Amino acid sequence: MSGPLTDRSIATGLSAAIAAPSIHNTQPWRFRIRDGGFDVLADHDKGLDVIDPDRRAMYLSLGAAVFNLRLALAAAGHTPLTVPVPVDDHRVARVEFGSRKMPAQGTRLLAAAIPRRRTNRLPYQGALVPAGTVEELCAAAAGAGAGAGAQLAALDPVGRNAVLGLTWTADARQRSDPAYRREIVAWTAPTGVRHDGVSSEAFGPRPAMSAVSVRDFGLGLPPDERPTARFETDPQLLILRSLGDDRAAWLRSGQALQRVLLTATVRGVAVQPMTQALEMPDLRRTLIGPDGRWWPQMILRIGYGQSVPNSPRRPISACVEPRPWQRRRVSAVAG
Numbered sequence: 001m002s003g004p005l006t007d008r009s010i011a012t013g014l015s016a017a018i019a020a021p022s023i024h025n026t027q028p029w030r031f032r033i034r035d036g037g038f039d040v041l042a043d044h045d046k047g048l049d050v051i052d053p054d055r056r057a058m059y060l061s062l063g064a065a066v067f068n069l070r071l072a073l074a075a076a077g078h079t080p081l082t083v084p085v086p087v088d089d090h091r092v093a094r095v096e097f098g099s100r101k102m103p104a105q106g107t108r109l110l111a112a113a114i115p116r117r118r119t120n121r122l123p124y125q126g127a128l129v130p131a132g133t134v135e136e137l138c139a140a141a142a143g144a145g146a147g148a149g150a151q152l153a154a155l156d157p158v159g160r161n162a163v164l165g166l167t168w169t170a171d172a173r174q175r176s177d178p179a180y181r182r183e184i185v186a187w188t189a190p191t192g193v194r195h196d197g198v199s200s201e202a203f204g205p206r207p208a209m210s211a212v213s214v215r216d217f218g219l220g221l222p223p224d225e226r227p228t229a230r231f232e233t234d235p236q237l238l239i240l241r242s243l244g245d246d247r248a249a250w251l252r253s254g255q256a257l258q259r260v261l262l263t264a265t266v267r268g269v270a271v272q273p274m275t276q277a278l279e280m281p282d283l284r285r286t287l288i289g290p291d292g293r294w295w296p297q298m299i300l301r302i303g304y305g306q307s308v309p310n311s312p313r314r315p316i317s318a319c320v321e322p323r324p325w326q327r328r329r330v331s332a333v334a335g
């Protein structure tokens with residue numbers, strides 16, 4: 001028996017999808033409700049030409065939205081069917097409703113974490129994330145429906161210091177690039193004025209005397225208006241890699257990423273993506289896995305920190321393509 005596509009199930013799926021993380025909170029997605037399912041579409045108007053000319057980070061963000069959509073449908077008792085479609089410039093996935101099925105407890109727990117997950121840019125304090133929890137996060141990446149296509153690993157001190165060094169170099173290059181600064185300023189705003197971009201209350205402090213170069217979203221503000229804080233001296237870092245490096249691999253990585261982030265939320269672990277080094281092709285190449293087949297897609301700082309506010313989202317209505325009859329009505333009024 002197939003589940004019905006009710007307004008309620010559509011709203012459940014869409015509100016979960018738009019809660020996904022996205023590079024600079026660009027929310028580069030659109031959805032088309034068609035023939036009893038969802039088409040997930042890339043919104044290239046939201047592309048970041050300076051840090052993401054190939055749209056890798058955009059497709060990672062889209063993958064995270066696809067994962068949330070599937071998870072919310074599963075938690076609502078529908079088996080989500082991901083229909084294989086060629087991943088192109090526009091359409092990236094199609095999710096349909098399969099048979100009704102009682103959701104597993106783990107599915108419900110992860111889905112309940114969707115609205116609680118957020119990027120935490122504060123310094124992390126206290127205990128290290130225990131090895132057992134780190135293993136659980138690594139297993140989450142492998143079980144995201146990406147098959148053997150995504151792999152999360154904890155960095156040992158040598159690997160961590162190498163990544164911190166690359167991040168420092170990337171961050172310094174980016175800060176001195178006027179185009180990068182313009183792009184950051186275009187995607188940041190005081191809290192409460194926009195439905196997208198990173199809002200000022202989510203910037204976090206600037207690191208003082210620290211090895212950690214977290215991305216500075218306050219580049220448009222005078223430095224003395226920004227608080228500084230000491231970050232961890234030995235941050236815990238994870239790296240997500242994918243087999244291959246094309247749009248399909250980026251989408252799979254985004255799904256794996258989101259499963260990791262939701263698992264971290266369930267376990268009370270704070271996470272911040274730190275991707276500056278992956279935005280410079282020469283630096284990124286140095287992080288390809290030892291056998292040359294595993295491409296770095298995401299670097300995560302993990303720990304325990306105070307809670308942070310959630311980031312804004314565009315309303316669902318702004319992310320849904322009008323249905324054909326609505327389009328006809330709009331053009332009749334416009335004409």
Ligand SMILES: Cc1cc2nc3c(=O)[nH]c(=O)nc-3n(C[C@H](O)[C@H](O)[C@H](O)COP(=O)(O)O)c2cc1C
Nearest residue numbers: 021022023024025057060118119215273274275311
């Ligand atoms: C591909 C990708 C790269 C990201 N890179 C960074 C980063 O380098 N630094 C950072 O603080 N946040 C980074 N983020 C987090 C986004 O800024 C964040 O998801 C967005 O602002 C929405 O906020 P939320 O995650 O709290 O919902 C990244 C997210 C994605 C999906």
